[in-house]
Amino acid sequence: MNKSQSCVFRAACAAAFLAAPLARGGNVNAYLDGGDLVICGTSSADNVGVRQIGPSTWRVSSLAGSTKINGSSYQDFDPVYCGIRIDMKGGNDGLVVQDGIIPKSLCIYMGSGNDNVALNNLTIGGYSIVAEGLQSEEVSSSGGYLRLKGDDGNDSLWVNNLVVLYNAYWSPNTVDSDLLTTKAQTSGGSSSKWSTIAGCSGNDRIVVQNFQVKKLEVTGGSGKDDVAVQVGSLPNFGCERFCIDTGSDTDQLKLNMAFAEKLMVEVGPGKSDKVNVVGTFADCAEFEDCGTNGFITGAASSFNSLWIDSNFTHVSGTFITY
Ligand SMILES: [Ca+2]
Ligand SMILES: [Ca+2]
Numbered sequence: 001m002n003k004s005q006s007c008v009f010r011a012a013c014a015a016a017f018l019a020a021p022l023a024r025g026g027n028v029n030a031y032l033d034g035g036d037l038v039i040c041g042t043s044s045a046d047n048v049g050v051r052q053i054g055p056s057t058w059r060v061s062s063l064a065g066s067t068k069i070n071g072s073s074y075q076d077f078d079p080v081y082c083g084i085r086i087d088m089k090g091g092n093d094g095l096v097v098q099d100g101i102i103p104k105s106l107c108i109y110m111g112s113g114n115d116n117v118a119l120n121n122l123t124i125g126g127y128s129i130v131a132e133g134l135q136s137e138e139v140s141s142s143g144g145y146l147r148l149k150g151d152d153g154n155d156s157l158w159v160n161n162l163v164v165l166y167n168a169y170w171s172p173n174t175v176d177s178d179l180l181t182t183k184a185q186t187s188g189g190s191s192s193k194w195s196t197i198a199g200c201s202g203n204d205r206i207v208v209q210n211f212q213v214k215k216l217e218v219t220g221g222s223g224k225d226d227v228a229v230q231v232g233s234l235p236n237f238g239c240e241r242f243c244i245d246t247g248s249d250t251d252q253l254k255l256n257m258a259f260a261e262k263l264m265v266e267v268g269p270g271k272s273d274k275v276n277v278v279g280t281f282a283d284c285a286e287f288e289d290c291g292t293n294g295f296i297t298g299a300a301s302s303f304n305s306l307w308i309d310s311n312f313t314h315v316s317g318t319f320i321t322y
């Protein structure tokens, strides 16, 4: 393997798929590219499960229907020591990625169609295994990140129990202490990357629960989106930067137990967007509505600095500033 090429996304995630072999209908193509696991869906409805079954071994399996993985019901891949890149393409796809430690990054593009995605019990940017011949410093420079894009269609994106580590050291048994150590490094300009969850067009449902991450952007795009987010559940661990933009049309947003140093919410153009803020704490919070007749209600939330756009013409509950 060419070490200089491993662990590097040589182009944008989607562009990398252009080099992948063409998948036949119903037959999802999966392969290793350096230390990356790459999964390419078909233009039809694909149902794919991805989970870790060994220190660096991941299983890609058919979850339903006529989906095959390289012609079989499942296939195992080893070693996966960088990231996972998935392009499900068109069709109404189902994807579950669960129960594992992904060393570098997880990039998922669902394509057109009404898609269902579940990400459950994952650590991204954490140690899994340093492949033989790779020095730890070659793979430890930029931490982890998540890129999840629903694209067109009415997509359901469900994210539960995720940790994105920042500049994690690639050595065993240090995952927890890294999380706390790096939280203390609050200076800007660091190499932590933004994680992004994007519904894009369509009426999307985005649910994020128990997500520990430094920098997170959640966008709903056009369409009537229903967004619920809980981030930063550990004591003393919150997002450094947390941005939500539900985009155009009439959207709903519920922030529940969200912790951030800087929280920016935009509900976009469109009439009567609704924002519900519960148990949310931020040093600096801004709630912006560039539409009309917005609703915002707060409970058990506290901010050092708070700004609420006057386009939220219905403000209720309590927003405590200290
Ligand atoms: Ca597909
Ligand atoms: Ca889609």
Ligand SMILES: [Ca+2]
Pocket: 220, 221, 222, 223, 224, 225, 246, 247, 248, 249, 250, 251
């Ligand atoms: Ca929207």
